[in-house]
Every structure is written in structure tokens, then in C-alpha cells.
Amino acid sequence: MRAVVDTCIVIDALQKRSPFDREAVRIFHAAAKRDFAGFITAKSLLDIYYLMHRVFHKDDAVRAEIEKLLILFDLLDTSSEDCRRALSSEVSDFEDAVMVETALRSGARCIVTRNLKxxxxxxxxxxxxxxxxxxxxxSE
Structure with a gap:
């Protein structure tokens, strides 16, 4: 199964944000075991870098974490057409709409997020x- 993993899940795991980190880490383990094909968007990667750098303040350490992340998850590029379609999407948040359009175009079967609403x-x-x-x- 091809699944796009939202930024919040990645940050939960990397920053050990309790109580959310437990399930996020299990998703990372499932990705490592290839129980599913995991993806993050290029935009998410930028957000992850920014959020990690704000916490750790060490560029080398953050880049090392990003390199590990890219072993688990493949990157999805966002196209100009994804952005155009997102403008007319029923998803109210533009960034989320862009992720949806990117996921759909790439053949992903689902998105994993804590922000269901x-x-x-x-x-x-x-x-x-x-x-x-x-x-x-x-599941446990």
C-alpha cells in the first residue's frame, strides 16, 4: 500500500512528542519493514527540516536525521498542476489540499495524519x- 505520511506524524516521532510519538514510531518501524510504501512530500520535508532545526539548532544533526528519514520514506514532488487543482479543492486548507492532490497524482492509496478534520x-x-x-x- 502506498501511503503519504503527514508532517505531524514525522515530527511526533522525531521530536518524541508524547503521547503521539508511540504510534508515530510504530509507523516508522512498519515503513522500515516495508509493510507499506511510505511517502512524504517535498514540501513536508522542508517543514520537517524547519521544525527540527527550531528544536535542535544544529544543522548537521538535523541533516543527519533527514538523511535517515529519506531511507524510510520516498519523496513526492509537487507539480504546478497539483497546486492549480488544490486551488479549487473542497479541502479548505490550501497546504492540505496540495498534499491531497500530490498524493492522488502519485497513486497513493491514503494519507496518514492526526489532523483528520x-x-x-x-x-x-x-x-x-x-x-x-x-x-x-x-496494531497492538
């Missing part, structure tokens, strides 16, 4: 971390 009007299934782990057979 932000994706209430999408044309792609959206799962909480817990529901996604159940879907791929990795």
Missing part, C-alpha cells in the same frame, strides 16, 4: 495513525 472533504482515504496501523496489520 483538515481532510474531511477529500477524494482519498485519510487515516489516523491508530487506524492505519490496524489497516496494515501492525
Amino acid at each position: 483538515d481532510y474531511s472533504r477529500t477524494r482519498i482515504p485519510v487515516f489516523s495513525p491508530q487506524n492505519f496501523l490496524e489497516l496494515i496489520g501492525r
Whole structure:
């Protein structure tokens, strides 16, 4: 299964944000075991770098974490057409709409996020971390 993992899930795992980090780390482990094909968008990668740098203030350390992240998750490019389609999307938040359009174009089957309400009007299934782990057979 091809799944786009939202920025919040990645940050939960990398910054050990309790109580969300537990499921986020399990998603990372599932990606490492190739239980699913995990993706993040290039835009998300920029956000992840920024958020990590704000916490750790060490460019080398953040870049090392990004390199590890790119072993687990492949990057999806966002096209100009994705952005154009997002402008007329029913998803109210533009950044989320761009992620949806990028995911759809890339053939992703779902998006994994904690912010389910932000994706209430999408044309792609959206799962909480817990529901996604159940879907791929990795629930506790």
C-alpha cells in the first residue's frame, strides 16, 4: 500500500512528542519493514527540516536525521498542476489540499495524519495513525 505520511506524524516521532510519538514510531518501524510504501512530500520535508532545526539548532544533526528519514520514506514532488487543482479543492486548507492532490497524482492509496478534520472533504482515504496501523496489520 502506498501511503503519504503527514508532517505531524514525522515530527511526533522525531521530536518524541508524547503521547503521539508511540504510534508515530510504530509507523516508522512498519515503513522500515516495508509493510507499506511510505511517502512524504517535498514540501513536508522542508517543514520537517524547519521544525527540527527550531528544536535542535544544529544543522548537521538535523541533516543527519533527514538523511535517515529519506531511507524510510520516498519523496513526492509537487507539480504546478497539483497546486492549480488544490486551488479549487473542497479541502479548505490550501497546504492540505496540495498534499491531497500530490498524493492522488502519485497513486497513493491514503494519507496518514492526526489532523483528520483538515481532510474531511477529500477524494482519498485519510487515516489516523491508530487506524492505519490496524489497516496494515501492525496494531497492538
